[in-house]
Amino acid sequence: xxxxxxxxxxxxxxxxxxxxxxxxxxxxxxxxxxxxxxxxxxxxxxxxxxxxxxxxxxxxxxxxxxxxxxxxxxxxxxxxxxxxxxxxxxxxxxxxxxxxxxxxxxxxxxxxxxxxxxxxxxxxxxxxxxxxxxxxxxxxxxxxxxxxxxxxxxxxxxxxxxxxxxxxxxxxxxxxxxxxxxxxxxxxxxxxxxxxxxxxxxxxxxxxxxxxxxxxxxxxxxxxxxxxxxxxxxxxxxxxxxxxxxxxxxxxxxxxxxxxxxxxxxxxxxxxxxxxxxxxxxxxxxxxxxxxxxxxxxxxxxxxxxxxxxxxxxxxxxxxxxxxxxxxxxxxxxxxxxxxxxxxxxxxxxxxxxxxxxxxxxxxxxxxxxxxxxxxxxxxxxxxxxxxxxxxxxxxxxxxxxxxxxxxxxxxxxxxxxxxxxxxxxxxxxxxxxxxxxxxxxxxxxxxxxxxxxxxxxxxxxxxxxxxxxxxxxxxxxxxxxxxxxxxxxxxxxxxxxxxxxxxxxxxxxxxxxxxxxxxxxxxxxxxxxxxxxxxxxxxxxxxxxxxxxxxxxxxxxxxxxxxxxxxxxxxxxxxxxxxxxxxxxxxxxxxxxxxxxxxxxxxxxxxxxxxxxxxxxxxxxxxxxxxxxxxxxxxxxxxxxxxxxxxxxxxxxxxxxxxxxxxxxxxxxxxxxxxxxxxxxxxxxxxxxxxxxxxxxxxxxxxxxxxxxxxxxxxxxxxxxxxxxxxxxxxxxxxxxxxxxxxxxxxxxx
Numbered sequence: 001x002x003x004x005x006x007x008x009x010x011x012x013x014x015x016x017x018x019x020x021x022x023x024x025x026x027x028x029x030x031x032x033x034x035x036x037x038x039x040x041x042x043x044x045x046x047x048x049x050x051x052x053x054x055x056x057x058x059x060x061x062x063x064x065x066x067x068x069x070x071x072x073x074x075x076x077x078x079x080x081x082x083x084x085x086x087x088x089x090x091x092x093x094x095x096x097x098x099x100x101x102x103x104x105x106x107x108x109x110x111x112x113x114x115x116x117x118x119x120x121x122x123x124x125x126x127x128x129x130x131x132x133x134x135x136x137x138x139x140x141x142x143x144x145x146x147x148x149x150x151x152x153x154x155x156x157x158x159x160x161x162x163x164x165x166x167x168x169x170x171x172x173x174x175x176x177x178x179x180x181x182x183x184x185x186x187x188x189x190x191x192x193x194x195x196x197x198x199x200x201x202x203x204x205x206x207x208x209x210x211x212x213x214x215x216x217x218x219x220x221x222x223x224x225x226x227x228x229x230x231x232x233x234x235x236x237x238x239x240x241x242x243x244x245x246x247x248x249x250x251x252x253x254x255x256x257x258x259x260x261x262x263x264x265x266x267x268x269x270x271x272x273x274x275x276x277x278x279x280x281x282x283x284x285x286x287x288x289x290x291x292x293x294x295x296x297x298x299x300x301x302x303x304x305x306x307x308x309x310x311x312x313x314x315x316x317x318x319x320x321x322x323x324x325x326x327x328x329x330x331x332x333x334x335x336x337x338x339x340x341x342x343x344x345x346x347x348x349x350x351x352x353x354x355x356x357x358x359x360x361x362x363x364x365x366x367x368x369x370x371x372x373x374x375x376x377x378x379x380x381x382x383x384x385x386x387x388x389x390x391x392x393x394x395x396x397x398x399x400x401x402x403x404x405x406x407x408x409x410x411x412x413x414x415x416x417x418x419x420x421x422x423x424x425x426x427x428x429x430x431x432x433x434x435x436x437x438x439x440x441x442x443x444x445x446x447x448x449x450x451x452x453x454x455x456x457x458x459x460x461x462x463x464x465x466x467x468x469x470x471x472x473x474x475x476x477x478x479x480x481x482x483x484x485x486x487x488x489x490x491x492x493x494x495x496x497x498x499x500x501x502x503x504x505x506x507x508x509x510x511x512x513x514x515x516x517x518x519x520x521x522x523x524x525x526x527x528x529x530x531x532x533x534x535x536x537x538x539x540x541x542x543x544x545x546x547x548x549x550x551x552x553x554x555x556x557x558x559x560x561x562x563x564x565x566x567x568x569x570x571x572x573x574x575x576x577x578x579x580x581x582x583x584x585x586x587x588x589x590x591x592x593x594x595x596x597x598x599x600x601x602x603x604x605x606x607x608x609x610x611x612x613x614x615x616x617x618x619x620x621x622x623x624x625x626x627x628x629x630x631x632x633x634x635x636x637x638x639x640x641x642x643x644x645x646x647x648x649x650x651x652x653x654x655x656x657x658x659x660x661x662x663x664x665x666x667x668x669x670x671x672x673x674x675x676x677x678x679x680x681x682x683x684x685x686x687x688x689x690x691x692x693x694x695x696x697x698x699x700x701x702x703x704x705x706x707x708x709x710x711x712x713x714x715x716x717x718x719x720x721x722x723x724x725x726x727x728x729x730x731x732x733x734x735x736x737x738x739x740x741x742x743x744x745x746x747x748x749x750x751x
Contacts, residue, residue, distance in 0.1 A: 035076075035114065037130045040563060043266070045135045049101045049623045051563045052110060052130055066098060071622075073111045074098055080118040099563065099622045103134045107238035107268055133238055133266040142245050142261050143695060144181070144208055144225075145174040150241060150267040163273040168231040170204060170241065176225060177693045177728065180218035184209040184252065186229055201231050203242045205254065213250035220726035222693070222746070236271045240264040282425075283434035284314040286323075286418045288445035289394060297445045300410065305350060305403040308416060308445040311394045316425050317382030320361075323421040325349060325400060326371040329411030345411040347447065351401035357383050358397040371416070374398070382426045402447060412504075415444035467595050468552040468641040471501050501580065501595065519643035524550050527631050529653035529710075538565060538618040541629055541653055542573075545594075545611040551646075552596045552639035558615075559589040559664075561627030565617040565655065574612030581613065588632070596639065617655060628652050628661045628679070649675045649712060662734045662741045669746035672716065676732065676743065679710045684736040690715060691731045691742075698725060701732075717747050724749075 035054040044050050054076065067075040100110055110130040117123050149171040151160035162168055176182075189203040206227075211218075231241075246260045254260075289309040290297055298306035312321065329345040349372040352365045358376065361383055365374040376398070387393050404410045423431035530542030545554065560567075567590045572579045582593035594611060619625060631651045636644040652663035661679035668674060678688065688702040698719045715732065717725050727749055733742040 035112065035128055037112065037128060039130065039132050043135065044103070044132065046103070046105050048103075048134070049099050049563050049620075050103065050132070050134075051099050052112075054112065068098070068621075069113075071100060071102060072109065073113070075113045075115060077115045077117075080116055099620055101622045101624065105134050107131065107133055131268055131270060133268055135266050141695075142174075142243065142263055143247070144176060144693070145172055145206070145243070145245060147171075147173040148241070148243060148263075148265050149173070150265060160267075161273060162234075162267055162269045164236045164269050164271065165233040166273075167233055168201070168269075170229050170231060172204075172206065172227045172229075172243075174225055175693060175729065176208075176223045178218035178220045179223055180211040180214055181223070182209055182211065183207070183225065183227055184248065186227055187254075188229065188231065199234050199237070201234060201239055201241050203244060204229060204231075205244045206246070207252075207254055208245065208247045209251070210247060210249050220728060222727075222729045234269050236269045238266065238268045240266050282316055282429075283432050284312055284318070284321075284421065284423050285434050286421055286443075287311045287313070287394065288416075288443075289396065290445070297447065299448050300347065300402060300404055300414075301449075302404060305401050306347075306447045308400045308402070308447070309355070309396050310398040310400055310418065310445075312384065312397050312423075313387040313393070313395060314384060314423060314431060315386055315388070316431060317386050318384035318423045318431065319382045319426045320375070320377035320424040321384070321397070321421065322373075322375045322423075324368065324371065324373045324419045325352075325416055326368075326419060327402065327414055327416050328370065329414055345414040346405040346407065346409055347402045347414055348405055349400060350403045351399075353399050353401075354397065355399045356396040357385060363398070377424075384423075400445075410449045412449050414447040414449075416447065417443045417445075465553070465637040465641040465643060467501060467504060467593075468637050468639065470504060471595060471597060472641075519645035520638070522547075522550055522636070522638075522644040522646050525636065525644070525646045525648075527556075527634075527648045527651050529629070529631070529651050532653060532655060535616065538568065538616070539625065539655055541615045541617065541655070543613045543615060543631070544574075545613075546609060548596075548609055548611045550638065551636045551644060552641065553637045554592075554594045554634055555636075556592040556594070556634040557589070557632040558592060558629060559632050560617065560629040560655065562589060564620060564623040564625070564627055566620060568616040568618035570613055570615050572612065573614050574610060579611055589629070625655060627655050628663075629655055630663050632664060633666065647675070650677060652677050652679055652710070654679055654681065662732070662743055665732065665743055665745040669748040670717070671747070671749050673714050674717075674745055675712060675714050677710050677712050678706075678734055680706060680708050680736070683707045687733075687735040688713065689733050689735075690719075691733055693729055693731075698730065715745070717749070 038053050038055070040051040040053070041048060062079050064077045064079055067077070069075055100108075108131065112128045112130060114126045114128070115123065116125075149160055150168065151162040152169055172186075184207040186207070187205040189205050191200050191203060242262060242264050244260060244262045246255045248255055287310075288297065289311060297308055300306040310325075312318070327345055327347045327349070349365075349367060352363055352372060352374050354361045354363050354376060361376045361378045363374065363376045365372050384395060384397060387395055400416065402414075402416065421433045425431060524547040526546045528544055528546075530544065533540045533542075558567075562585075567583060567585065570581055570583050570592060572581050572594070578597045580593075580595040580597060582595070584591050584593075592613070594613070615629070617629070629652070631648055633650075634646060634648055636646045638644055647666070650663040650666040652661050654661050663677045663679075665674045665676050678686070680686070684706065686702060686704065686706045688700070689697050690699040690701065692698055699715065700720055701713055701715060719725055725747055727747055729744060729746050731742045731744055733740065
């Protein structure tokens with residue numbers, strides 16, 4: 001019998017099953033959702049500052065305050081907004097983050113107390129104990145093994161969790177230096193004790209065979225492998241897993257010589273797994289595709305609508321789906337973050353059509369004041385397949401088209417999101433959005449206003465070249481590609497000035513030059529850090545770019561320890577003040593934008609040919625100074641807006657007194673030569689070497705005394721004998737005064 005999917009039937013089903021958000025808000029205790037937590041680093045050692053981020057799965061809650069009761073006790077106060085009607089259940093949002101320092105080795109427990117109040121004055125309480133292990137020192141490196149994962153990832157946090165008295169999955173990830181190597185066997189060895197001890201996990205013993213008896217040449221390179229074993233269940237407690245690796249040659253006998261290496265990986269079996277998500281839950285997860293066009297998913301102009309792709313992952317096959325799309329202006333386009341406020345945007349949905357596996361389904365939709373409602377269903381069957389909820393596989397189901405209205409101001413960045421989703425399986429049972437799963441996702445697709453001047457050169461991409469051309473047009477200091485500068489009103493205030501350049505800069509900053517191979521090489525631009533200067537709340541670090549006459553705009557990527565510092569600000573200093581500065585945080589540090597303000601009048605002073613920027617780093621509460629700031633790379637355009645190819649190396653500067661610092665390799669991967677810097681706070685004897693994956697020394701780059709300061713080194717991919725190294729993964733290792741640090745680099749030569 002053919003099944004008809006009805007909007008009315010689904011709505012009745014939702015009400016009958018108690019899915020109404022508004023109806024559920026009857027008790028503050030029933031509303032209060034205990035947060036989930038994620039720690040960084042995931043395997044801390046003594047001396048680390050541990051970042052704990054909390055995720056509250058309740059969009060109707062506002063965080064009021066975070067109070068530090070002690071180093072391991074925090075209280076979060078929030079308000080439940082029960083007076084604003086139904087709230088979309090998009091979760092989680094990283095509502096707050098705090099740090100814990102000074103932890104000793106062993107199991108740790110941080111108490112997070114949540115106090116919630118609603119408009120009627122009702123109060124609810126919940127407590128969460130964030131438990132993790134702190135090791136005495138980093139895990140010793142093992143040959144062939146890069147990572148050891150113990151437990152199953154919690155879909156709410158991504159952090160592995162080990163449940164009590166349940167089998168314990170152990171995943172080994174690594175790579176071999178040639179295709180001759182292989183895992184011969186993995187054994188679980190029960191420990192032998194003279195006296196019966198407390199429960200202990202078995203040893204994991206890995207036998208690697210280099211297959212030296214093979215009568216063929218081995219192909220050298222990086223050959224990844226993965227293996228999994230399961231340990232017997234253990235009661236709640238802190239444990240250490242001993243992993244032993246030995247190498248044989250065409251033998252099944254485990255060696256007993258120096259080729260044997262071992263390490264101990266700490267882990268904790270939790271008291272219970274009540275917060276662990278059951279992936280068999282019947283629910284769905286919506287998402288949007290992000291083609292990454294300069295930080296925007298599509299652009300909209302009067303002659304060009306925006307097309308967005310809507311995906312869905314469901315634990316069961318779907319015969320139908322209904323919901324609502326809403327459009328809003330975003331205060332800032334920070335991917336994956338709920339904007340604090342939203343405003344109306346003069347966009348309207350003009351089309352919703354099925355795509356992909358849903359192409360044969362019926363779609364009905366009607367416009368609303370801020371978007372559209374939609375309903376899709378199949379005549380028979382369930383065309384939308386089931387996908388594991390912890391999978392990242394995209395299942396495109398709808399293409400949504402948005403266009404500007406004839407009246408009103410289109411926001412520079414608009415967001416479209418899906419709300420009130422309800423699906424149906426083939427039997428007519430309702431499938432809700434995964435409100436309690438805390439599946440990580442970005443709820444918005446991002447639409448940028450292409451008619452507001454940001455895509456000035458009309459190449460379909462947003463980058464620093466657009467800013468150079470735009471500022472010439474706004475200030476009438478150069479050739480303008482448009483006959484009227486009115487199109488450059490980025491902020492929609494009816495005026496065209498430098499504020500619009502800054503507006504576009506904020507949108508463009510997350511973009512990149514789309515085709516670096518077409519850029520003109522420029523060797524006259526370099527970058528270097530100056531000595532750090534202590535400040536009242538952190539440290540200030542000077543950055544200088546030479547060859548300022550050669551470029552008109554730059555987008556620089558800086559990496560620094562974000563668990564210790566925030567970039568509190570940046571300012572252009574020195575003689576040449578004809579530069580606009582923009583900056584925006586990213587996952588590894590900060591993106592820094594510099595745009596020259598051109599002038600038809602010769603400068604009154606003679607500059608030193610440099611752009612000087614002072615970076616203000618502020619220490620996070622409870623954090624200690626340390627780490628390095630590295631200039632990872634940059635995009636440049638010349639004064640006319642043409643792309644430049646600039647090799648900055650990887651300048652690095654210590655953010656506190658540290659004996660040694662080794663920058664990232666640039667480029668990485670490389671084919672001919674890679675460049676890097678080392679930084680010494682005092683003169684020292686230095687050994688700078690290149691090792692392969694199994695720890696063999698391939699080349700010595702420097703051995704001897706060096707003065708304090710920063711020096712640049714290169715490696716041309718050759719060994720000490722002058723022979724070219726094979727393609728693969730290598731480590732550059734810096735050793736001095738008992739301190740060792742290393743960086744990974746990948747050598748890839750053309751065949």
